[in-house]
Amino acid sequence: MDSMQNTIHYMGGVNLDLDLTFAIQLAFVLTLMVVLNKFVFGPYLKAVDERGRRTATTKDEAAKLRAEADALAGRYESSLADARRAALEAKLALRTEGIDQKDSLIQSARSDANTTIDKAQKEIDDQLTAERPNVDTQVAELSTLVVQKVIGRAV
Numbered sequence: 001m002d003s004m005q006n007t008i009h010y011m012g013g014v015n016l017d018l019d020l021t022f023a024i025q026l027a028f029v030l031t032l033m034v035v036l037n038k039f040v041f042g043p044y045l046k047a048v049d050e051r052g053r054r055t056a057t058t059k060d061e062a063a064k065l066r067a068e069a070d071a072l073a074g075r076y077e078s079s080l081a082d083a084r085r086a087a088l089e090a091k092l093a094l095r096t097e098g099i100d101q102k103d104s105l106i107q108s109a110r111s112d113a114n115t116t117i118d119k120a121q122k123e124i125d126d127q128l129t130a131e132r133p134n135v136d137t138q139v140a141e142l143s144t145l146v147v148q149k150v151i152g153r154a155v
Helices: 002-010 020-151
Strands: none
């Protein structure tokens, strides 16, 4: 046993006997573990889990809202494109209608002008035809007067 005591002495005199102090320390550690688990670790882990759950829920809601916003933006862009297309079609229709009305008014004005010109030309021709015998008579009388003045006697 002497050699055993020398070995224990080299170990620094540590005595590893299982006695009552070990049981008290074990009871204290187990009690401390139960108390800490109930009042510290349990609530902490519960709070971490709740935060993770809320974060996941919030991320899901954000993704859902993003999808809804993208859908609304798509519908907005689609309706805006439809409105632009309808406005362009209306603009082209109004432009075509305006051009048609302009052409119609110009044609009507030309027709009215031609009618007025034809009517005036006919009146002039009618007046000329009606006045030609009078003019011929007056020309003959005037010629006679001129000849009489030049000759100085009656012809």
